[in-house]
Amino acid sequence: MDEGNIRLALLLIGPGTLSVFGLSFLWAWMLERKRHYLLLLSGGCVSFALGVFIQVFGWPSDAGVNALVSNFFYISAVLAVSEGLLRRSGKKFGVIYAISVLVMSSVLIWYFFYIDRSLVARIYVQNFGVGFLLLVVAWRLKGIVRGRFIDKALFWMLLGFSIQFFPRTVLTVEPYLSVDTSLFAESLFWQTLQLSLSVLGAGLAFVILAAAITDVIEDLRRERDIDRLTGIFNRRGFEERADLLIHTTGGSMAMVVCDLDHFKKINDSFGHAVGDDVLSIFGSLLRRTVRSNDIAGRIGGEEFAILLPNSGLLDAQGFTKRLHEAIATTIFPLPEGAQSVTSSMGVAVSQEKRDRASLFERADKALYTAKNSGRNRTVFHHDIAIEKMTSPDVCIGEAAG
Ligand SMILES: Nc1nc2c(ncn2[C@@H]2O[C@H](COP(=O)(O)OP(=O)(O)OP(=O)(O)O)[C@@H](O)[C@H]2O)c(=O)[nH]1
Known part of the structure; x- marks a missing residue:
């Protein structure tokens, strides 16, 4: 292989790697089509690679047109990646911003080619421009630095990649490039640009791909753990999160198990669909009643x-009272004259070392007692014996007291 071919092969490492990332984003999008930002990231990688190919192979061969066309692909790439990253976080720049940036950069490239010809000025326009565009994205995404590890990594990689455009350009643009543009392919500027693309650009693309895959996996996991009918955790999701919370949180903790009373009657009298509606409304009611760090699940x-967590007897009493009240004041879609929806609850409170299974078992025993002693009430389990609560604060409804 002669020296020219070796240089060409080295030049193509950056765009080649970006093309592979472009295909990977496309593949990720094909798995999760609702994530449109993956398409933007794919388009961004491919567009940047096209820009390099156009410049390296000189298509079209007219230097001025080539500068304009390759600039179009470079800037479109940066805009697509920026938009993709923003959309991933629920933000956006929009089409008008993209068109304005494209027009502005094209006008500047055109001016510094056809009116005041200067390769160095074009290099500054493109590199400072891209650095600035990416810095704006990093600024708008600064909130993700408080997020997961992969989001932190993404933010710092993006910031580092944006910033390097400034010192790298200043340190490597040689003044003689303005005079003899044929030296461009061998210039320090072009070679360090390719190196930064192959190493930092590919590193950034890798972190973005890892973040996108993490998003997909977390979403699948959430879907797996959420009960569709009620919008709260299913049994698996509840148990997994409850175990984690129990092992990572000290202090007292309460487990409440509640069961709708005579639910079979609702199904039998008004049909399964009405029963489903009641369950769904009960799920939203629970979501409204719990605090953000409580965990609620439909376990059957x-x-x-x-x-x-962090709840003693009094907190649990307050919670079950609020829940009974919320059930009593909620309008369920039942025909007039139907018996109102009520729930029985069993509670176990633990002060010291505990495990989820034994806490649940005690709360379930208390629930059994609540059912057997008339329903529509709360019973607390104490370590020695199950004691029916007689306080009107806790026991609500006709069977109270
Ligand atoms: N509509 C609907 N019904 C369900 C669902 N899952 C379970 N069920 C019904 O819930 C009813 C539970 O009945 P039981 O266990 O006898 O309890 P109950 O009638 O509420 O009586 P108590 O708990 O003793 O007050 C059964 O009829 C199940 O078919 C569901 O997803 N949707």
Whole structure:
């Protein structure tokens, strides 16, 4: 292989790697088509690679047109990646911003080619421009630095990649490039640009791809753990999160198990669809009643569990009272004259070392007692014996007291 071919092969490493990332983003999008930002990232990688190919191979051969066309692909690439990263975080720049940036950069490239010809000025326009565009994206995404590890990595990589455009350009643009543009392909500027693209650009693309795959996996995991009907955790999701919370949180903790009363009657009298509606409304009611760090799950047909961290007996009493009240004041889609929806609850409170299974078992025993002693009430389990609560604060409904 002669020296020219070796140089060409080295030049193509950057765009080649970016093309592979472009295909990977496309593949990720084909798996999760609702994530449109993956298409933008794919288009961005491919567009940048096209820009390099156009410049390296001189298509079209007219230097002025080539500068304009390759600039179009470079800037479109940066805009597509910027938009993709923003959309991933629920933000955007929009089409008008993209068109304005494209027109502005094309006018500047045109001016510094046809009116005041200067390769160095064109290099500054493109590199400072791209650095600035990416810095704006990093600024708008600064909130993700408080997020997951992969988001932190993405933010710092993006910031580093944006910033390097400034010192690299200043340190490597040689003044004689303005005089003899044929030296461009051998210039320090072009070679360090390719190196930064192959190493930092590919590194950034890798982190973005890892973040996108993490998003997909987390979404799948969430879907796996959420009960579609009620919008709260299913049994698996509840148990996994409850175990984690129990092992990572000290202090007292309460487990509430609640079960809708005579739910079979609702199904039998008004049909399964009405029963489903009641469950769904009960799910939203639970979501409204729990605090942000409580965990609520549907653990069986019409049986629910709620783990209340940092909660003692009084907190649990307050919670079950609020829940009974919320059920009593909620309008369920039942025909007039139908018996109102009520729930029985069992509670276990633990002060010291505990495990989820034994806490649940005690709360479930208390629930059993609540059912057997008339329903529509809360019973607290104490370590020695199950004691029916007689306080009107806790026991609500006709069977109270
Ligand atoms: N509509 C609907 N019904 C369900 C679902 N899952 C379970 N069920 C029904 O829930 C009913 C539970 O009945 P039981 O276990 O006898 O309980 P209950 O009638 O509420 O009586 P108590 O709990 O003793 O007050 C059964 O009829 C199940 O078919 C569901 O997803 N949707």
